[in-house]
Amino acid sequence: MIIDGHKIAEEIQEEVARGVKRLREYYGVTPCLATILVGEDPASKTYLSMKRRACERTTIHYEEYLFPERVQQEELIKLIQELNNDLKIHGILIQLPLPAHLDEDFVLERVSPKKDVDGFHPLNLGNLLIGKENMPPCTPSGIVFMLEKIGLNLKGIHVVVVGRSKIVGRPLAAMFLNRDATVTICHSKTKDLKRYTNQADILVVAVGRAKLITKEMIKEGTVIIDVGMNRVEGKLCGDVDFEDVKEKASAITPVPRGVGPVTVAMLMKNTLIAAKSTLRG
Numbered sequence: 001m002i003i004d005g006h007k008i009a010e011e012i013q014e015e016v017a018r019g020v021k022r023l024r025e026y027y028g029v030t031p032c033l034a035t036i037l038v039g040e041d042p043a044s045k046t047y048l049s050m051k052r053r054a055c056e057r058t059t060i061h062y063e064e065y066l067f068p069e070r071v072q073q074e075e076l077i078k079l080i081q082e083l084n085n086d087l088k089i090h091g092i093l094i095q096l097p098l099p100a101h102l103d104e105d106f107v108l109e110r111v112s113p114k115k116d117v118d119g120f121h122p123l124n125l126g127n128l129l130i131g132k133e134n135m136p137p138c139t140p141s142g143i144v145f146m147l148e149k150i151g152l153n154l155k156g157i158h159v160v161v162v163g164r165s166k167i168v169g170r171p172l173a174a175m176f177l178n179r180d181a182t183v184t185i186c187h188s189k190t191k192d193l194k195r196y197t198n199q200a201d202i203l204v205v206a207v208g209r210a211k212l213i214t215k216e217m218i219k220e221g222t223v224i225i226d227v228g229m230n231r232v233e234g235k236l237c238g239d240v241d242f243e244d245v246k247e248k249a250s251a252i253t254p255v256p257r258g259v260g261p262v263t264v265a266m267l268m269k270n271t272l273i274a275a276k277s278t279l280r281g
């Protein structure tokens with residue numbers, strides 16, 4: 001089975017659009033997402049345009065703030081504080097990566113945890129670790145949503161996550177634990193990666209290396225979630241050698257049209273959650 005991330009994303013966005021309509025009709029509140037881009041990175045611009053289009057589809061209001069590559073950190077923080085205090089803004093997203101002269105962790109921590117729709121603030125990540133998923137990061141929550149959507153019960157399942165970044169691997173491992181899965185995390189220092197990937201009922205790969213995973217590295221019937229987005233000879237491909245493994249896996253996400261669109265849809269969902277939470281004060 002090829003897991004159609006594009007279709008799942010459309011369903012999530014339709015649900016969000018209904019929620020936005022209700023919020024507007026009953027409370028006069030229109031959710032608003034503010035995004036901040038520093039510099040001219042073409043990939044970042046593409047990701048932002050996907051987010052803007054998703055806002056249009058879900059009728060979430062969208063505001064974009066652009067800074068030149070050499071912006072001073074203080075200037076960026078000043079805008080974040082203004083957006084934190086602006087009652088019309090419900091979600092704030094800082095497009096990563098930031099240029100090297102900016103302290104990414106410091107900047108992300110300046111975003112109010114209530115408006116942290118990317119789920120990267122230490123308070124939201126800490127909550128995730130203790131089982132409170134009030135603002136989960138979008139890629140991990142999208143992956144869990146996809147797995148549950150195809151009818152998988154994660155309880156007792158052995159999940160192997162390759163990659164331990166703070167935006168994908170680590171929070172995802174916590175979300176799997178929250179659902180009683182048994183979790184193995186691998187990374188660049190893992191010795192004999194194949195030994196672990198071969199034991200996975202579900203294998204999630206978030207590394208950023210094209211075709212790292214081949215059929216010798218998986219067991220028959222594994223469910224594979226390929227998070228990787230790599231450009232090879234101008235074409236987008238994942239971390240898994242799709243053609244090589246597709247007969248052996250029982251289900252797999254393609255790249256493109258897999259995890260990517262679901263991630264963007266979860267951002268819309270988080271923005272709606274953030275807007276709703278303002279009603280509770």
Ligand code: NDP
Pocket residue numbers: 139162163164165166167168169186187188189190193206207208209227228229230259260261263
């Ligand atoms: P990072 O570079 O932050 O992390 C990569 C991880 O992979 C690290 O934990 C690293 O280990 C590990 N790693 C590197 N080489 C190996 C190896 N040979 N074997 C095992 N583990 C290895 O990347 P991100 O998590 O930000 O992104 C990963 C990929 O997912 C990228 O291609 C990115 O573009 C894509 N992505 C896609 C998204 C989507 O929506 N579809 C969203 C976010 C990311 P160590 O910690 O030891 O360095």
